Amino acid sequence: MKAFRTLILTLLFFSLTPAALYAKTPDDQLIIGMNMNNLLSLDPAAMTGNEVVGIIANIYDSLVELDPNDLTKVLPAAAESWSVSDDGNVITFNLRKGIKFHSGNPMTAEDFAWSMNRLLHLNMAQATTWKSYGFTADNVQQMIRAKDPQTIEIELPKANDPKLMIYSLATLGSGSILDSKELMKHEKNNDWGNAWLTTNEVGSGPFKLDVWQAKDVLRISRVDDYWRGDAKLKRVIFRHMTESQSLRLMLEKGDIDIASGMSVPDINALKGNPDVEVKEVTKGTLYYVAMSLKNKQFENPKVREAVRYLIDYVGINQTIMPGYGFSHQRPIQKGMDSTLPDPGYTLDVAKAKALLAEAGYPDGFETTLRVLSDQPFINVATSVQSTLAQAGIKAKIMSGTGNQVYGAMRDRNFDMLVGRGGGGVDPHPHSSLRSIAYNPDNSDAARLTNFQGWRTSFYDKQLNEMIDAALLEKDAQKQKQMYADVQNRYDALYPAILPISQMIDSVVLRKDVKDYIPHPSSTTHLREVYKQR
Structure with a gap:
């Protein structure tokens, strides 16, 4: 009996040591703990x-x-070098030799x-930017072509800044290179493999997809003989976690290594x-x-x-x-x-009431x-x-998931919305304006779903x-003034999108x-990440 009590006390002692109190991945x-609702x-x-x-940035090149x-x-x-023609109309990329997709197929x-x-043929969310550059389902094969197995030529359909095109290839994710042979094995009803690719991948990146269970877990694992050298981590696991306090507790305990989307109080509590x-x-x-x-009310500029x-x-x-953003009221980041100083708008209920009365709504109205x-x-x-x-x-608040909120916005079926979006990932003012203010075709059929201007x-x-x-102006000072004029006109139009932060x-x-x-563009690469213990 004494020996048994000694054993119990020994086990209890070890169970209370720091090593046992804290988990270790x-x-x-x-x-990685994150909210995967969107x-x-x-x-x-x-x-x-x-x-x-x-x-996507870690699965595809x-x-x-x-x-x-x-x-x-x-x-x-994947391109080891590139050049722009003297007239700025053709960008030539030289593809590296020896890159293989996860299927084993060579990349060409x-x-x-x-x-x-x-x-361009699928015409889904990521086609929007490229359509704004002038690419269409009808001209893309002519304008984006393989000159030989290692050479790519991109001819601009209309005058543009080739630098912006290169930035877009680097940041949007739409420039990901897909294994065409493997994906076409999964094509159904001329969908270009879209249904299958929703939950699968055909990339060549440092990690491959193991499993994705929506709103639960997504796991990627290291690819052997990756062309840059094998990733330092064997596996990365993304866990769906919506509660900030849970993220904080699991990070403190060591159950997770990284947490994103935490609330400001929990972040501040962890800073010490x-x-x-x-x-x-x-x-x-x-x-x-x-x-x-x-909406008939918001159609009225007043x-x-x-x-x-x-x-x-x-x-x-x-x-x-604080911790999420800082005050900013302009469409250019x-x-x-080229960004103008903030106009300094503040809450002014009396002025708003007068404007609503002028618009014919002295008593206000109901909306969502x-x-x-x-x-x-x-x-x-x-x-x-x-x-x-x-x-x-x-205003009746209608809260929901990304598909319920932004899906309604993409379908142009909403009244009001608090959201987050816009470009700004490219170091070029056109990126911000393209996403927030630009809308070259306002028809429903245009489906420019990645442009906030079209959505509204x-x-x-x-x-x-x-x-x-402004995009095509070569003189830097003239271009700066042109972008100032754009921001002033946007402001004077009483736009549909009001930046807050x-x-x-x-x-x-x-x-x-x-x-x-x-990475500021969200393309955070994990191939060099490791743990030092």
Whole structure:
């Protein structure tokens, strides 16, 4: 009996030691906790949202990448070199030899040309940008071609800045190179393999997909003999976690290595923990309030102007956005030479009421406000709902998943929305304007679903022409003034999208995770990440 009591006491002692109190993830695996509600498809042609971009970037190769520490610096990837013709109309990429897809098939220039052809024919979310450059399902095979197995030529369908085209290939994910032979084995009903690729992959990146269980777990594992050298980690596991407190507790315990999407209080609480590190990266993405011009009330510019004065910009940015973003009210991201100073809009209920009366709504009206059920979106929506009510606009909050919120926006079937979007991943003002303000074809059939301007049915012919002209201007000072004129006209039109904040992405990781560099364009590469224990 005495021996038994001794055994129990010994086991109890070891169970209470620090080593047992704290879990420890495997040395060769990275466990990432994140909200996967907006992870809807793994098809690079169909993807939307920042969450999937970081996964696609590690499964697929692109021709080029952007340096995370200097976005103006383009780095070689699957293409070892490239050049632009003297007239700026043709970009030639020289593909590396010896790259293989996960299937074992060799990568060729034809695979890239086929991938872009597929993108335009499917005409899903990621085709939008390329359509704005002038590419269509009818001309893409002529304009994007394989000159030989290692040489790709991209001819611009219309005048453009070739630098912007290269940036887009590096950041959007739509430039991912697909294994055409393998994917076509899974084609059904002329869908270019889209149904199958929603939950599968045909990449050549440092990791391959093992399993994806929606809103649960996604696992990728190291590919042997990757052309850059094998990734340092054997496996990366993404776990669906929506509760910030759970992320914090599991990070503190060591059950996960990295957490994203945490609330500001939990992030601040972890800043004093010697075992973790908080990394913040400024992104060009904007938090905004959007209105649909298909709605009769918001079609009226006086109503849109009134809403502009029914947002508590100061309160939102001081109490809700720290750790998520910082105050910004322009369509071009802050930090660019061409960005104008903020116009300084503030909450002014009396002015808003007067504008609503002029518009014929002295008592306000009822509407709906769609928003993700996650932070900080829901708190921003609650604030906006409260200040709208002060002028008589009764907005019913409709919270939901990314598909329910942004899906309705992509279908142009919403009233108001608190969201986050825009370009800004490219170090070029056109990237921001293209996503927020540009809308070259306002018809429903155009399906420019990746343009926030199209989603809101906001259209101004002159503004589009000004954006096009500024892109092509060669003189830097003239171009800067042209972008200033664009921002001033956008402001004067009482736009459908009202920027509130510019995004800060806070990622929290344990100190033993090394060489994790969060990328401003969300294309965070994990091939060099390792653990030092």
